[in-house]
Amino acid sequence: MSEPLASIPRHVAIIMDGNGRWAQQRGLPRSQGHEAGADSVRAVIRACRQAGVKYLTLYAFSVENWSRPRDEVSGLMSLLVRFLQREEAVLHEKKIRLRIIGRLEDLPPEAREGLARAMEATASYDEGQLILALSYGGRTEIATAARRIAEEVQAGNLQPAQVDEALLARYLYAPDVPDPDLLIRTSGEIRISNFLLWQTSYAEFYFTPVLWPDFREEQFNEALREYGRRRRRYGDVKEREAL
Numbered sequence: 229m230s231e232p233l234a235s236i237p238r239h240v241a242i243i244m245d246g247n248g249r250w251a252q253q254r255g256l257p258r259s260q261g262h263e264a265g266a267d268s269v270r271a272v273i274r275a276c277r278q279a280g281v282k283y284l285t286l287y288a289f290s291v292e293n294w295s296r297p298r299d300e301v302s303g304l305m306s307l308l309v310r311f312l313q314r315e316e317a318v319l320h321e322k323k324i325r326l327r328i329i330g331r332l333e334d335l336p337p338e339a340r341e342g343l344a345r346a347m348e349a350t351a352s353y354d355e356g357q358l359i360l361a362l363s364y365g366g367r368t369e370i371a372t373a374a375r376r377i378a379e380e381v382q383a384g385n386l387q388p389a390q391v392d393e394a395l396l397a398r399y400l401y402a403p404d405v406p407d408p409d410l411l412i413r414t415s416g417e418i419r420i421s422n423f424l425l426w427q428t429s430y431a432e433f434y435f436t437p438v439l440w441p442d443f444r445e446e447q448f449n450e451a452l453r454e455y456g457r458r459r460r461r462y463g464d465v466k467e468r469e470a471l
């Protein structure tokens with residue numbers, strides 16, 4: 229029997245890394261690594277539901293990923309469209325809301341339309357949220373927020389003295405989503421790569437050498453167990469549950 233989990237993170241964010249190496253190790257094209265990675269996405273969505281994790285944010289495509297070979301980029305976009313077509317039924321069945329953070333406007337029309345439709349169709353669900361970071365960059369997100377605030381100041385709707393942490397946070401892509409409690413990165417890389425720079429200030433980080441296509445329920449539950457063993461103090465002297 230598995231040990232009971234001490235505390236369950238409300239929000240888990242994941243940098244899904246290692247699809248290319250997984251494929252390379254098997255002598256397969258990189259696209260096969262991404263396909264297997266999509267199966268891990270399905271498995272982790274299921275595991276979140278079972279564990280009671282309410283928010284799952286996945287780094288599916290960064291602003292930097294546009295510089296990959298054209299074939300790989302278009303393959304990832306078509307995989308995303310197929311994923312939505314297949315998974316939308318699960319979102320409806322389990323009442324999960326789909327959201328996107330990032331520069332949606334950069335995506336090809338087919339992906340944009342599929343995403344917009346699925347977001348609208350699931351907008352009223354509140355059992356959980358699946359947040360896909362697409363054409364996402366943490367610095368871009370903060371710079372965009374700063375620009376919008378500057379516009380409000382220029383228009384006379386805000387005073388510079390009103391700009392504080394709470395106000396800036398309201399201009400981010402998904403201001404109502406609580407900050408991630410746990411950030412997972414697969415494939416052995418130990419860096420943040422421009423992901424949720426603002427929101428991960430107090431997150432617990434979990435790095436694993438497992439490549440993303442091999443990261444399934446069992447590996448996810450191990451990360452949750454490790455999280456349950458951590459003591460979160462937020463710079464304070466005593467442990468606290470959540471901010």
Ligand code: FPP
Nearest residue numbers: 244245246247248249262265266288308311
């Ligand atoms: C990193 O592996 C992964 C990505 C850049 C893309 C993530 C995409 C998926 C998991 C596919 C499906 C996602 C959805 C939401 C349907 P890498 O290619 O950088 O691996 P490498 O570092 O080994 O080359």
